[in-house]
Amino acid sequence: MNLLLKTNSPFTIHNSQLNITGSKSETNRLLLLQALFPNITLENTSNSDDSEVMQKALNNSQFTIDNSQLVDIHHAGTAMRFLTAFFAVNEGREVVLTGSQRMTERPIKVLVEALQQLGAQISYENEEGYPPIRIKGQKIIANKVSIPANVSSQYISALLLVAPKLQNGIELTLVGEITSVPYIKMTLALLNDLDIQTSFEGNVIKVYSKHEVASKVMTVESDWSSASYFFSLAALSEPETAITLSSYKQNSLQGDSALVELYGKMGVESKFENNRLTLTRKSNFAQENLTFDLNNTPDIAQTIVVTCLGLGIGCHLTGLHTLKIKETDRLEALRIELTKLGANISVTNDSLTLVATKEILHNVKIATYNDHRMAMAFAPLALKVPINIENAEVVSKSYPDFWTDLRNIGFQISEI
Template sequence: MKLHLSAPSETLIKSDIAITGSKSETNRLLLLQALFPAIKIENLSNSDDAQVMQEGLQISSGTVDIHHAGTAMRFLTAYFASQENKEVTLTGSKRMTERPIKVLVDALRSLGAEISYKKDEGYPPIAIKGKKLTKTQVSLPANISSQYISALLLIAPSLQNGLELELVGKITSVPYIKMTLGLLSQIGVESSFEGNTIRVSPKSEVVASTQVVESDWSSASYFYSIVSLCEVGTEISLSAYHKDSLQGDSVLQEIYTHFGVETTFEGHRIVLKKVGNPKDSSFTFDLANAPDIAQTIAVSCYGLGVACYMTGLHTLKIKETDRLEALKAELTKLGASISVTDKTLTLEASQDFVKDVAIDTYNDHRMAMAFAPLALKTSLYFNDAEVVSKSYPDFWRDMEKLKFQVKTV
């Protein structure tokens, strides 16, 4: 599906948007629910990834196809490896077979798991024969994707002796690790995170509870970007969010103050208001703890005509696409001067907007949504616009609520 997107007739927007549950929290809680059925979950994400995770957890044998869902690949690898009498082949899209899984497989094998590669060493598809894992100690490089770490932590309470996980080196994506430990705590699992060692105690059963998933802060990022590019006085209200969020992307509240956006909490709603212009002409951000909002911030900076330098982006190379190269390609089409390395991005200040550019989305939901706010500056086309369903199926409908002109080509 190809879409044409253009700005509302007025850029002083006032609107309310309801965003469904966080994909990150949903997939963690779904795995915990599979291990501990006494858990009930409300406000589940309606994303493709959450649907794939739910379907995968119901399979006991045969092939489990997770399509583009990287979180499901990592979490289900750990889940099936620890489940006796379950034997599956875990596979996905062509891009998924290019995304490494070796670090997690090696860690699970060291705990006694039986996992083999069906094609290329270190990559899906993988064959898993579930076993009772009794070993308790494992180590992982600390600078890898937090999803590998969280995959092990989520199955840890179901292991007979729990788990002691040592992270070797400098830890990145700490908020996602803390999110996982926070959710474990909410269901009554004891854990500790001291220095580079995480310990999770075993738990044979948990007390029945209802876990309510907070709405997704990553999805909120696109509205922060929209507000930043609109007139002073613009207000968008989003639900439902917590002041004490477990999500690392809640750092948006602080980052977007640099771009003149103020965040206030009204009950479980946040109100984003444009109160001024960018404070500086150039910004530096270390996004090691929140890499998923890098695309949104880069696009906001370009739309505002400010320069930025971003570090801590090494995990973006192995996402749905190589997000750094994709950002470079699409922003360059629009007229930007941008350079990237394997872990940094440099954008020069510019406001030369090429009109009617077709944005390629690379099978990456965030490429589509991060670029959409630029329709406030220039009309755009989006190739394969339906990719947003991976995390936010209602995105284009919500853009229409803000009076953006959304037309299928």
């Protein structure tokens, strides 16, 4: 499905109110914890493809010829990492964990080796270091393991989430500079909410064994990554635009809540009231080139650079090394698609530099590379120029209602 996006000019959003689905990051962590501790009840879970895939995989009953279970998580990277750890400690169960063609190109070796240090039995079905992988669930007694600190935080969270069910818990040493600390802290906070004891001192994380938890209802906060596109819309709209989103906490567990500070520098004011977040476009703010370190929030890099293009300002974004192993190589994808729009952009293995430009080319076709964030990050540019989004259905990976919500606030969207 290819979509043409247009808006009236000038475009002002008058107090639109939207309900954003629960955080995919929180939901997938809690789904795994619920599988370990079935007396947990979850509310406001994400309706994303990734979370649905995660839930189905945890209840999988499809068998291969050799009587092991085949679990296909398609494009869901979080599910691949979390389920690798889950099935490794699920004693007596044998699973072949696989995914899409792109998933078979995304590395898993660092996590596999960490689990093997603990005594897990995992082997590769095809190319070493990449899915599909065969996992024979074991009782894990060892508890000390080390892992490079600059890898995806999902590897680290995968180990921490299963730790309470290990006989001796886990003592995880992170070697080097740590990436995406907020996501690690989110995982630990969710464990603490279940009265599971943890500590994070220096580069050592400990999670203590706890085989049972008290029954509890856990409500998932709405997704901050999904909110990022409305921060972008607010920044690119006319002054006095107001968008209200629910349900959000001022002291969020999600690292992408840094959007409040980052977009404050792009003319967006944020106000919290009764678990609702209202974004207002300031009448006046200094438009100048920006430099951001996104080491802790790499998922919002695409949104930020597109916003800067729309504002006619430059930016230099660093801390982006994990973007090369996402649904696509996001740095290269951004370089190609922004160049189509007339941008002057350069990328390295971990950074991106956009030179300020005042002209954006019209009716450009934006390829999405099977990456939901490419589709949603470029959509706000329709406030400036008509824009075509190819394979727009990819948004279902994290935000199935995205196009409906844009229509509801005044976007003219037609299928082409």
